[in-house]
Structure formats: C-alpha cells, structure tokens
Amino acid sequence: MSGSIRVSTVSALEDVPGLVHGFERRHGPAGWETREDGRRRVGDALATHGRLFFLRQVHGTTVRAAPWAGTPDGDAAVTADAGLLVGVETADCLPILLVDRRRRRAAAVHAGWRGSAAGIARLAVEGLVAAGSDAADIVAALGPGIGACCYEVGDDVREAFGQAGEAFFKPGPRERPHLDVRAANVQQLLDAGIAPGQIHHLADCTFCRPDLYHSFRREGRGAGRMVNYVGWEGS
Numbered sequence: 001m002s003g004s005i006r007v008s009t010v011s012a013l014e015d016v017p018g019l020v021h022g023f024e025r026r027h028g029p030a031g032w033e034t035r036e037d038g039r040r041r042v043g044d045a046l047a048t049h050g051r052l053f054f055l056r057q058v059h060g061t062t063v064r065a066a067p068w069a070g071t072p073d074g075d076a077a078v079t080a081d082a083g084l085l086v087g088v089e090t091a092d093c094l095p096i097l098l099v100d101r102r103r104r105r106a107a108a109v110h111a112g113w114r115g116s117a118a119g120i121a122r123l124a125v126e127g128l129v130a131a132g133s134d135a136a137d138i139v140a141a142l143g144p145g146i147g148a149c150c151y152e153v154g155d156d157v158r159e160a161f162g163q164a165g166e167a168f169f170k171p172g173p174r175e176r177p178h179l180d181v182r183a184a185n186v187q188q189l190l191d192a193g194i195a196p197g198q199i200h201h202l203a204d205c206t207f208c209r210p211d212l213y214h215s216f217r218r219e220g221r222g223a224g225r226m227v228n229y230v231g232w233e234g235s
Contacts, residue, residue, distance in 0.1 A: 083234025
C-alpha cells in the first residue's frame with residue numbers, strides 16, 4: 001500500500017487549471033501506520049505534483065505560509081507558489097480547503113472544536129486576504145468530519161463558543177449538547193466575506209462511516225489520520 005492514496009475531490013475545484021486537491025479516505029485499519037509513515041506515503045504519492053508541507057497541529061489559531069522548515073506548530077497553512085502543497089491531517093476534525101483561482105493562492109485548515117471556537121477558518125481567509133486575495137474570489141470546500149449527529153460534547157465546549165455560538169449546539173439523546181462544527185465554520189467563512197454559493201461540502205460524518213474514514217471518537221488514540229491537501233502543480 002506504500003505510495004498510494006484514496007481521495008475524494010470537490011466538483012467545484014476539479015476544473016481549476018493546475019490545482020491539486022483532495023480529501024483522503026482511510027487507507028487501512030486503525031494502527032496500521034504511524035503518523036510519520038502516513039505523511040511520507042501521501043507525500044510520495046503527490047511528489048510529481050509538488051512538495052507536501054505538514055504542520056504540528058495543536059488546535060490553535062496559527063496560520064503558516066509555505067514553505068517552512070521542519071514541522072512547525074499551526075492549524076492552517078497558505079500556499080502561493082507552484083509546487084508547494086499544504087496538508088492537514090484529520091480523524092473527526094473538519095478539513096477546509098480554500099482556493100483563490102484568480103491569484104493562484106490556496107489554504108488548508110484543520111478545524112477541531114478549539115480551533116473553531118477561536119476562529120481558525122476566518123483567520124485562514126484573513127491570511128489569504130492579507131497576501132492579496134479578495135474574499136469574494138475564494139472558494140471553500142469543507143470535507144468529511146464528525147457530524148452533529150454524533151459529536152456529543154461537554155459544557156466546557158459550549159462555554160468556549162460563548163453566547164454567539166449557541167446556534168451551533170443542539171440537544172442530544174443523552175441530554176448532553178451536540179456540536180455542529182461544520183455550521184460553525186460555515187458561519188466564519190460567511191463572516192469573512194465568502195459568498196454562500198462559493199462554499200461546498202463533502203458532508204460525510206467520519207464517525208458514521210467506518211468503511212470510509214478514520215475517527216478518533218470511534219477508534220481512540222490508535223485511530224489513523226486522513227491527509228487533506230491543496231496547492232498548485234509545480235512546473
């Protein structure tokens with residue numbers, strides 16, 4: 001299985017000349033490869049398109065710009081140069097890919113509940129805008145993540161979102177709140193100036209689909225990770 005990947009793509013991005021993107025599906029059972037092996041496998045599979053850069057994801061708000069050395073802390077990455085691909089790893093957290101096809105810039109975002117509460121998607125859009133993009137030109141693709149159907153959380157999570165985030169919670173069957181991470185990040189993208197028609201989804205719930213996705217909530221610490229990536233083909 002070395003050097004191979006199984007991915008889903010978003011139709012709205014498939015016709016963008018030179019764009020490379022994908023939301024990886026699970027490639028083996030839980031525990032079959034280390035995080036490092038998974039990064040190497042996906043990087044090798046994409047090597048003909050460009051170099052894939054990874055972050056040490058810490059559920060924070062740091063937005064990095066490729067290229068960089070090593071694996072710095074961060075939860076969103078921006079690329080503006082051909083041959084520099086950026087990736088984030090997920091196993092229930094929401095992966096978001098942002099693409100400015102006019103100026104050939106892109107970003108990958110890792111949005112767990114902490115990052116979502118702190119505005120990581122909005123900050124990634126702001127990072128692209130600071131580099132010269134117009135929010136009106138950005139297309140967003142939100143990949144598979146744990147759905148509100150399965151994401152039972154505690155009151156600490158609800159408190160982290162504050163009163164403004166109450167719309168993203170609904171009561172669950174065990175009288176504990178369920179968080180809609182996807183809805184929370186869609187609202188951030190809208191607030192950042194992305195048009196509703198420019199937001200697209202692969203809306204599978206990772207917890208509900210063990211045949212397609214790894215899930216930390218379902219499989220625990222031994223869960224694998226999916227790599228989600230975006231960037232522009234190297235010349």
